[in-house]
Amino acid sequence: MAKSKYEYVKTFESSTTLLPNTFMVVRIDGRGFHKLSAKYRFEKPNDRQALELMNAAxxxxMKELPDINCAYGISDEFRQAAVSSYAIVRWKSSALPVFLNFAGLHELEASHINNLYNTTFWALRQKGGMDATQAEERLKGTLASEKNEILFSELKMNYKNEAEMFKKGSIVYRDYDNSSSGFSREASAPAVFNSEKPKLSKxxxxxxxDRRVKASMTIENTDIIRDDFWDQRPWLLSGHLDS
Incomplete structure (x- = not known):
């Protein structure tokens, strides 16, 4: 491509250097999901089949790329590695789901906040008889407690009864405790996960x-904001969150 009319694309190239002993997070967000969900009449605000498709993808x-420790998904996004091709294979339709990649860490709390908002928004539309503009105006400036009260008092819904997958998303991870490799929790975390990484031979x-490949894949719908989840599975963060 040197000295060709396409050489200009090099101006778009950039290099990023990762700090030692850090992990990388890739966010995959849905593209055109509004049209896709409308075409196939996804259930609002959460469609279980669509979410299970994303979990499967x-x-x-993760099975294809053993270096990935875990993936977290909610709504139309996943924080992991590209899932488009796998979703398409399982979709088997003319209008295909597409995911875009975004690198960087994002506040996980946003997932919980967004789902509470969406649940209340669609309840106001489906049960409260409001249009989109009215529902948005009703929710403008409301706190989480106020949204819960709207659901409970006005719409006879208890947010606590919503499916855990909708409220908390799905975490997919390599579970060395339940793996067929035979490693215990203490012995299961490979040396590569330790804070002091020794040089390994070939x-x-x-x-x-091989340990990573043999580890079983587990999907949980749990609160990963709290430390408990990570403390019980230290290999997922490679021991870099010691504080």
């Missing part, structure tokens, strides 16, 4: 990769 990617690297 994320799991397939054979050791192959063994570590």
């Amino acid at each position: 994320a799991t397939a990617v 054979t050791q690297k192959e063994e570590e990769r």
Whole structure:
């Protein structure tokens, strides 16, 4: 491409250097999902089949790429690696789901806040008889407690009864406790997960990769904002959140 009319694309290239002993998060967000969900009449605000499709796609990617420790998904986004091709294979239709990649860390609390808003918004429309503009105006400036009260008092809904997958999203991770590899929790975290990483021989690297491949894939709908989830699975964060 040098000295060609396409050489200008090099001006769009940029390099990013990762700090040592850090992990990378990739956010995959849905593109055109409004039209897709309308075409196939997804249930609002959450469609269980669509979410399970995304979980299956994320799991397939993790099986294909053993270096990925975990993936977190809610709504039309996943924080992991590209899942479009796997979702398309399982979709089997003319209008295909597409995911875009965004690198960076994002506040997980937003997922919970967004779902509470969406649940209340669609309840006001479906049960409260409001149009979109009216529902948006009703919710403008409201706190989480006020949205819960609207659901309970006005719409006879208890947000606590919503499915955990809708409220908390799905975390897909390599579970060494339940794996077929036979490693216990204490022994399961490969040396590559330790804060002080020794230099591994080629054979050791192959063994570590084999452990990752053999680890079972677990999907949970739980609160990953709290430390408990990560404290019980130290290998997921590679021991870099010691505080």
